[in-house]
Amino acid sequence: MPVLNAANQIILGKETEVRLAATCLLAGGHLLIEDLPGLGKTTLAHTLARLLGLHFSRIQFTADLLPADITGVSIFDRERSDFRFIQGPVFSQLVLADEINRATPKTQSALLEAMEEGQVSIEGETRALPSPFFVIATQNPSHQIGTFPLPESQLDRFLMRIELGYPGRDAERALLTSGGRRTRAEQLDSLLTPEQLPQLQREVADLYAAPPLIDYVQALVEASRHTSVFRHGLSPRAGLALLAAARAWAWLAGRDMVLPDDVQAVFPSVARHRLSSAQGGNQASSTDIDSLLKRVAIP
């Protein structure tokens, strides 16, 4: 897959994460990247936008960012004696919401509403967002100072959440010798035309999932509900997300059917931010997710 290869040239040593991010976009979902500052979150978002040939805008979330800064405002045009709507940065095909948890909940929800509905309502008028419409949000771990953690209901709107983590030894060495990657990302040529992506997405959505595989997805979702490890189980929306992501993962692997391996590969990224541990108030640990996978027999 040329897009993946090109992206791996920019984001070094993170093949799995890059593939997961691409999976998310192919499945038509929004992506949340959570990690410490400086690990390449923004670069990844940038790279994907460039490679997929999407119209891209970036919003740096800050504590004083207002909803109108995202959606846009109407200003009075004196020449035409009328209000003219100035579109905000949200009217792009790919929106990078950088450090989304630095903004207040009110501003966050303006973006999240747009993500869910595919449209924004401003001053009583509903305006459709471009299609395709993706949000890649990055977020610092919520124990960092000056953050407003996203509530569970809004986390659910992201199809996947991934973590980048520190680069490997070799990758870091290459990075240090050849310099940062941000400028290189901006110079990338797009590998897809704007018409190709929706078509790929349709192909992915039509990928065959056999009844035993759907049984497996169902069993996983049910198992998450019948354990006391998590406070709540996975929602039906999470089940849909799991299947969609598994399809995209299978498509990226070049298969025309979904295998349990695909489900297992995307499961942690799809499920973990939707589950909270019953003991602490925190998100479920990756061992909890792992043991959930190991409890469910493949039908």
Add this chain to the structure above:
Amino acid sequence: MSTAHQENLARDVPPWLFVSALVTTLPHVTHLPLWLSVLSGTFFLWATWLWRQDRRQPKRWLLLLLVVGCCVGILSEFRSPFGRDPGVAMLVIFMAMKLLEMRSRRDAIVLLMLGYFLLLTHYFYSQSIFTGAWLLVALWLVTATLIRLHATAMSAKENMHYAGQLLLQSLPFMLVLYLLFPRISGPLWGMPQDAYSGKTGLSDSMSPGSIANLVQSGEIAFRVRFAGPVPQRHQLYWRGPVLESFDGTTWRQSMGRRRAETIQHTGDVTAYETTLEAHNQRWLLALDAPVSLPADAALDGRLSALAQKMVNTRQNFRISSALNYQLNTDESPGVLSHNLKLPPGNNPKTRAMAEEWRATLGNPQAIVNQALRWFSDPAFVYTLQPPLLGPNSIDDFLFQSKRGFCEHYATAFVVLMRSAGIPARVIGGYQGGEMNPRDGFLVVRQSEAHAWAEVWLEKRGWIRVDPTSVVAPDRITNGIVEALPSGEPLPIFMQMHGGWLRDMRHRWEAINNTWNQQVLGYDAKRQLELLSRLGLPEADWRNLVIALGIACGALLILIMLWALHNAKPEAPEIRLWRRALRKTGVDCAPWETPMALVERLQAKQPALIPQMEPVVRHFLLARYAPDNTEHLAALRAAVASLPRRRPD
């Protein structure tokens, strides 16, 4: 398998093991020697402390030293390694010590198996409802721990739930085994030889204070259910040992066989069923005078009904008694003269008074009346706390202290009678009983233990005379609590004689009684009855084993049918996949995908890859691809071409 057993224990497993060890051993504390309980408790606390502090467990040589020390201690305590008590002590201490050696899963399994076995040993000591309930809970916990050991991802609640489900599923088998398992009495099946020690009851001799001690106990001696109306309380004399030999302080049974009694009875016969608790003696405590007895019991010539063997388990039997009777009007002269013997020289004042009565009154009946009149002097007090008496105990009692308990009055009366030339003897037994309105059983406790006298009169035979009834008429008509002088401290259980407390006690005892009658009372005899009702008369143990096999088999078949009925039919590709795994001898966890399996094999058994690769490919296609018929055929061919595993 062996690698799984050597796995280190997860950190959250030991608390389960601690609880399991605790519930399986705790009830033994009531009868273990104190030092053993303390030592086991110390080991237990030591193990929990090590776990909490995350410290290393003690070295092997130290444990070995401790084991040897404990074994030596137990041997010197019990003087034998065999039998119930040393065996149980050994198991309990091993259980506590095993907690100090919890390295691998294997250790934990050993501990749990030991726990299962320890559960059984509790029945050597008690078979009460409480023990049963405790052991059920313990069984539940130990089973949950066993599950915990193997299913680390489950939460505690799920563990308990799962274990409960397992136990419920085993319930039908438990019932079948309870009903049909052959109840053979024999050394292997029965209780250990020393299991019957420590049962209390009447003893076969009586010295001052022996009954007063017994009265302190609220334990139940036996329960009686009358077929007809319940006789009046003053007729309820339950006969135990007949004491005819007196050495000055102690009354004993006389040895030697007697000819059979001649009993002439008039009036109705009272039929009843007795459930007698174990008391390690032979007498059955029948009402005077028994006219029909169970097959394995007989009268001993003194009107005491005796079982063939010691009563060392709870027994159930039917007796009929005639309350109006004449006993041995033709008593042999040898017996009569034996019942006149007194140790020479002691109690001179008593003898002098009796001889004086004999000289002045002459008529035996008049002498008996005179003696009873003597006791009706208000100076005589009925009390559980009599003063100590000197060597001439009867003299001291009759002329000085005048305070005593039924045994004092009975023995003094008999000595008086013998001194006056009237054959007389002391009878031990129980008097009265408490009717439990909840279930209609008359409950007779150790506190109802009593002693009375019998005198032999010409033409009338042996007649019961109870001097206590003269001193404290309430003892006979209303029971001991009413008879004791006010202000005398009562045993705790006797203080609960009023109001709701008594009602609660009645309820509880009725429940216990039902448990005894219905659950524990199901013995070989009742088993035979049940089987003959089921159409298996004359069932010996072979038939029982066959019936047991059939019942268990039928249960299994039922369960299998049920499972088959509920199971989804297995897809052909899954069947083929399983066969491929069997043929190659490859383990595949339920959650492991075929691709992951291939990856694992590549690392560990690369030789298998060429065989497995087509199987996996066709299996995946057959199972997950849109159209699977041709893949299924390919899979079948691939599986068929697999070579059989060489036996390793």
